[in-house]
Amino acid sequence: GAGVSQSPSNKVTEKGKDVELRCDPISGHTALYWYRQSLGQGLEFLIYFQGNSAPDKSGLPSDRFSAERTGGSVSTLTIQRTQQEDSAVYLCASSLVGWITLPRRTDTQYFGPGTRLTVL
Amino acid sequence: KQEVTQIPAALSVPEGENLVLNCSFTDSAIYNLQWFRQDPGKGLTSLLLIQSSQREQTSGRLNASLDKSSGRSTLYIAASQPGDSATYLCAVNVDRGSTLGRLYFGRGTQLTVWP
Numbered sequence: 001g002a003g004v005s006q007s008p009s010n011k012v013t014e015k016g017k018d019v020e021l022r023c024d025p026i027s028g029h030t031a032l033y034w035y036r037q038s039l040g041q042g043l044e045f046l047i048y049f050q051g052n053s054a055p056d057k058s059g060l061p062s063d064r065f066s067a068e069r070t071g072g073s074v075s076t077l078t079i080q081r082t083q084q085e086d087s088a089v090y091l092c093a094s095s096l097v098g099w100i101t102l103p104r105r106t107d108t109q110y111f112g113p114g115t116r117l118t119v120l
Numbered sequence: 121k122q123e124v125t126q127i128p129a130a131l132s133v134p135e136g137e138n139l140v141l142n143c144s145f146t147d148s149a150i151y152n153l154q155w156f157r158q159d160p161g162k163g164l165t166s167l168l169l170i171q172s173s174q175r176e177q178t179s180g181r182l183n184a185s186l187d188k189s190s191g192r193s194t195l196y197i198a199a200s201q202p203g204d205s206a207t208y209l210c211a212v213n214v215d216r217g218s219t220l221g222r223l224y225f226g227r228g229t230q231l232t233v234w235p
Contacts, residue, residue: 004163031221042124043209045222056222091163095221108154109223111164 002026004112006092012118013082021077021115025094032075033095033109034067038088046090049075082119089114122147122214126226133233139197141229143210148191151215154223155184155195157206164209168195172215200233207231 005024013019025032034046045059049069057067064082069075079086093109123146133139143153152171156164168177168184170193176185181198197204207230211223 033222035223035225042227043211043223043225045224048221059222093164108166108169110166111156113161113163 004092004094004110006090006112006115008115009113010116010118012120014120015084016081018078018080019082019117021079021090021117023075023077023092023094023112025073025075025092026110027073029094029096029110030072031095031097031107031109032069033093034075034077035091035093036088037091037114041088043091046077079117082117084119087117087119089116122150122212122224124210124212124224124226126208126210126229128229129227130230131232133200133231135201135233135235137200137233139200139231141195141197141208141210141231143193143195143226145191145193145212145224147214148188149215150188151213153184153186153193153213154211155182155193156209156211158209158228159206167208197231200231202233202235205231205233 007022032049035043037043047054047067048056051072052069064080067077091111091114093111095107095109097107125144127142150172154169155167158164168179170177170186172188183196186193207228209228210226
């Protein structure tokens with residue numbers, strides 16, 4: 001079946017502009033995660049959605065970052081007033097169930113190919 | 121905060137060798153541990169998931185072990201092939217309510233298998 005898809009695959013923007021990154025999770029997956037991978041850094045968690053709500057958004061680095069999820073499916077990560085340090089690969093993952101469901105368990109997270117963001 | 125370390129950072133071996141990739145984590149209160157591979161310019165592919173109650177998992181030529189008390193996991197790759205060349209990432213899911221399912225990743229081991 002179809003995996004996690006992300007768009008665009010590449011995005012080049014100028015400092016100060018806003019960008020939107022999109023994630024389509026695997027159909028039926030209730031949990032969705034955003035991570036980013038910066039050059040020289042490991043993968044870092046940004047936000048976790050269970051359905052349309054975000055019980056954990058503690059990884060968002062600043063208030064310029066926001067995310068939403070609609071219909072329990074597609075998610076959009078928005079970065080306002082982009083800075084050069086925002087340049088990274090933004091990865092989205094989904095899993096069948098998430099932490100907040102009962103009985104509490106976590107499943108394999110399936111990752112999309114990522115969006116490479118370059119801020120000039 | 122959970123810290124995940126992977127050793128070695130890079131490994132280059134001839135085809136056919138059996139390999140050992142190491143992962144250590146500082147907080148033993150994990151829920152599970154996953155091994156991923158990442159090919160250049162692509163996302164992550166899940167290889168194995170070990171629940172905290174398990175000692176090992178096997179898939180084909182891959183075997184992952186987990187020693188939760190010592191904070192270590194090892195990924196064994198048997199009879200390596202050039203197609204195994206990729207970056208291998210270890211990630212843990214921490215069993216603490218405040219983190220709610222996020223994965224903590226190591227920096228990865230970049231593996232090159234040459235013919």
